[in-house]
Amino acid sequence: DRDQIDSIKLRIEITMSRSSSSKNSRVYTTSSALLLLFFFCILRLYTIFRSDGSHGRLSNNYIRSSNVAEENYLHVLKLEAPNNSLISIVASNQQINDHKKLENIKGGDVFISTPSSTSNPNHMSSYNATEYEIQLQQSLKPLHNVSTCTYMHMFYAGFCNQYSMFISVIMMATEANHSQILLHGIAWKDTYGTNHRLRHDYFFDVVHWNAYYPRLPRFVTYDKTLHNEVTLENVDAIRPNLKWNIEYPYMNATKPYSIGTKNKRVAWVRFLQYTKQVEVGKRNRSDAELLMMKEAFKPHPEIQQIIDNFKSLHQMKDLLVLHARIEPDMQKHPVCKEYKVLNISDIVTMIYEKYEEPPVSTVLIVLNREILEQEADDTEIDNELATHNLKVLNELVSKGLWGGRVKVVEAGSALAKHSGHKLYSKYNSLVGSIINFFLAVEANIFIGTRVSSWSGTVINYRFYKEEKMNYFYQPNELEWATPPTVEQPPRFHC
Numbered sequence: 001d002r003d004q005i006d007s008i009k010l011r012i013e014i015t016m017s018r019s020s021s022s023k024n025s026r027v028y029t030t031s032s033a034l035l036l037l038f039f040f041c042i043l044r045l046y047t048i049f050r051s052d053g054s055h056g057r058l059s060n061n062y063i064r065s066s067n068v069a070e071e072n073y074l075h076v077l078k079l080e081a082p083n084n085s086l087i088s089i090v091a092s093n094q095q096i097n098d099h100k101k102l103e104n105i106k107g108g109d110v111f112i113s114t115p116s117s118t119s120n121p122n123h124m125s126s127y128n129a130t131e132y133e134i135q136l137q138q139s140l141k142p143l144h145n146v147s148t149c150t151y152m153h154m155f156y157a158g159f160c161n162q163y164s165m166f167i168s169v170i171m172m173a174t175e176a177n178h179s180q181i182l183l184h185g186i187a188w189k190d191t192y193g194t195n196h197r198l199r200h201d202y203f204f205d206v207v208h209w210n211a212y213y214p215r216l217p218r219f220v221t222y223d224k225t226l227h228n229e230v231t232l233e234n235v236d237a238i239r240p241n242l243k244w245n246i247e248y249p250y251m252n253a254t255k256p257y258s259i260g261t262k263n264k265r266v267a268w269v270r271f272l273q274y275t276k277q278v279e280v281g282k283r284n285r286s287d288a289e290l291l292m293m294k295e296a297f298k299p300h301p302e303i304q305q306i307i308d309n310f311k312s313l314h315q316m317k318d319l320l321v322l323h324a325r326i327e328p329d330m331q332k333h334p335v336c337k338e339y340k341v342l343n344i345s346d347i348v349t350m351i352y353e354k355y356e357e358p359p360v361s362t363v364l365i366v367l368n369r370e371i372l373e374q375e376a377d378d379t380e381i382d383n384e385l386a387t388h389n390l391k392v393l394n395e396l397v398s399k400g401l402w403g404g405r406v407k408v409v410e411a412g413s414a415l416a417k418h419s420g421h422k423l424y425s426k427y428n429s430l431v432g433s434i435i436n437f438f439l440a441v442e443a444n445i446f447i448g449t450r451v452s453s454w455s456g457t458v459i460n461y462r463f464y465k466e467e468k469m470n471y472f473y474q475p476n477e478l479e480w481a482t483p484p485t486v487e488q489p490p491r492f493h494c
Contacts, residue, residue, distance in 0.1 A: 127301045132207060139210045140201075142180060142220035142227075149178040149217075149257040150185035150230065152242065153264045154197045159433030160457035162188055165267035167289050172259045172270065173217045174288050182256050183219045184232055184240040192368075193413075193429030199238050202423065203434060205298040212296045216288055229255045238423070279491045293464040299434050306419050307435055314409055318360040321440040322347070323448035323455045324367045324393075328375040328386050330451070336494035339450040339474045344389045348401070350478050351447065354471075358402045360444055364409055365393065366436045366454075412436045445469045447478065456492035463489035 142148060151169045155162035166186070173181055186200035200206070201219065210218040222232045222242075229249065233241045250258045260266040277283045298304070326344050333340075341347055375383050376390040396408045413432030416424050424431040440446055440458045448455025450472050459470045463482050471478045472490075481490055 127305065129302070132301060135207045136201065139207050140183060140219060140221040142223050144226065146179035147177065147257060148180040148182060148220060148227065148255075149173050149176065149259045150182035150227075150242065151259050151267070152185055152244070153260065153267065154187040154189055155267070156189050156191065156264075158191055158454060159430065159437060160454040161268070162191075163437075163457060164271045164453075167286075167292065168267040168271040168274065169259065170217065170288050170292065171274065171286050172267075174286075176257070176259060178257060178259070179214060179217055180220045180256075181217050182222060182227060182230075182242070184222050184235075184242045186219070187240070188430060190427045190430040193427060196427070197239055198427060198430065199240055201300075202238050203300050203303065203430065205300055205304075208298050209296050212291060215291060216296055227256050229253050275491055279488070290464055293461050299438055302421065303424065303431060303434055304438075306415065306421065306424065307438060310411055310415055310435075311439075314362055314407060316362045319362050319364060319439070319443040320360045320445040320447065321364045321366060321436075321443040321458075322351070323440070323446075323452060323458070324365055325449045325452045325455070326389050327368050327371045328383060329371065331383075331385065333451065336451045339472070339494070341449070341473050341475060342385060342389075344392050344396075347447075347473050348392075348396070350473055350476075351401075354478050358406045360406065362407045362409060363401055364411060364436075364439055364443070365396065366410075366412065366440065367393075369393070369410065369412075369414070411439060441465065441467070443467075445471070447471045447473055449473060450490070450492075451494045453492050453494075456490065460489045 151172075155165045169181070169186070183201055183206070184199065187197040188200065188203060190196050190198060206219050209216065222230075222235055224232075229244065229246045230253075231243050231245050244253065244258075246252060250260070250262055260270075263269070274283075274286070278285050299307070324344055324347060326342050326347075330340070331342055341350075372386060372390050372393070375381055375386040397410065400406050400408050411432070412435060413428045415435055416428035416431035419425055437454075437458065441461045446458055446462060446467075446469065448458060448471075450456070455472070459481050462468075462470055468482045468484065470481045472481050473479075
């Protein structure tokens with residue numbers, strides 16, 4: 001495939017070089033090149049569908065084949081030809097990343113966008129994968145005259161705990177006056193799934209984020225000259241293997257600088273210290289964290305596209321998200337028992353008591369169905385509560401709430417797994433958590449529990465986005481977590 005790509009590029013370049021100065025000759029040359037490209041694309045598409053059968057996927061903006069490695073997706077890249085005509089060629093990530101190739105792309109050296117010029121994840125009709133990939137590669141180019149740092153430890157635990165560690169890394173970078181963070185050091189864990197270490201820009205909108213530089217440190221790609229104290233086996237890999245090549249890097253490294261310590265829990269510990277200081281009034285909430293919550297932190301446009309398609313499919317005009325933390329592992333969780341509600345029927349009763357009439361047209365229930373089903377269906381485990389909760393959950397999804405006037409849906413890992421997206425269906429645990437998180441923070445009403453860090457993080461995020469309809473279910477009542485009188489969102493203690 002790559003030989004075919006190189007061949008077609010060479011033919012186009014030869015054709016363009018033979019272009020004469022006359023208008024008719026330029027038209028003929030461009031037509032020939034486009035005709036050559038047309039036949040190549042037909043051949044390529046036939047190969048994809050012949051080898052991949054019914055599993056081949058074509059989206060509006062990008063082409064993928066099951067026989068192409070996930071870190072080597074095919075993109076359609078527009079390069080400017082010598083006579084200023086635009087010719088579309090098929091290129092791999094490695095070709096896109098080639099800085100010499102990028103010099104031919106409109107935009108010059110380092111692409112520093114503004115928030116208004118980036119793709120808008122809330123209106124996916126404006127998203128174009130080709131343009132986004134070009135902007136991304138330009139946006140990731142490191143600046144030579146500013147300080148760059150890296151964080152070498154993988155995040156761990158569930159998504160919201162990882163998000164807290166991410167906040168901590170950003171704060172450590174800003175407090176040390178670093179302007180750039182090496183992208184390959186930010187690794188999210190597909191917890192409860194593959195447990196792989198996964199690169200940040202495949203799952204979050206880095207073009208949008210980098211538009212907030214210098215208010216936030218920008219993410220940059222690895223440069224072996226600028227960052228010669230670390231080595232990277234594969235710049236394009238979704239599972240990067242970044243390693244120090246000097247002694248005592250946490251003390252001595254400058255290219256890039258190290259943030260944090262050798263302790264793998266440093267980001268989590270720093271975050272707990274930070275939130276405690278905010279709670280007792282010893283410090284204000286970080287400007288970087290506030291900007292992240294209000295504007296800068298967004299899912300990758302292709303994940304946002306999955307979210308938007310899901311909302312469109314279910315005709316979501318308004319939404320209540322219920323985080324029903326009633327899985328079997330929560331039954332065994334020893335902390336904060338006074339706040340637990342483990343029977344989903346009790347939670348539904350509280351919602352009916354709070355809202356006699358439907359406040360929304362759709363309710364999204366967030367939980368780990370797989371764990372619930374495993375326990376309920378295991379004949380060797382006698383867990384009546386799990387069996388009851390699964391039965392009620394299925395009834396809610398099939399019959400709805402408020403007498404069927406409100407649709408009940410689920411998203412999460414199942415939505416990611418069946419999205420048809422090669423990468424996101426594989427890492428559906430992480431992606432499912434991202435989907436649920438952003439659906440929750442954008443909902444009209446959120447109902448969660450004090451016992452879960454996931455609920456706490458969502459409410460914290462919503463509070464600073466001026467979304468105040470947030471509740472905790474606890475024994476016998478729903479508690480309004482963020483009434484107008486509070487100045488800070490509730491801190492997670494469990």
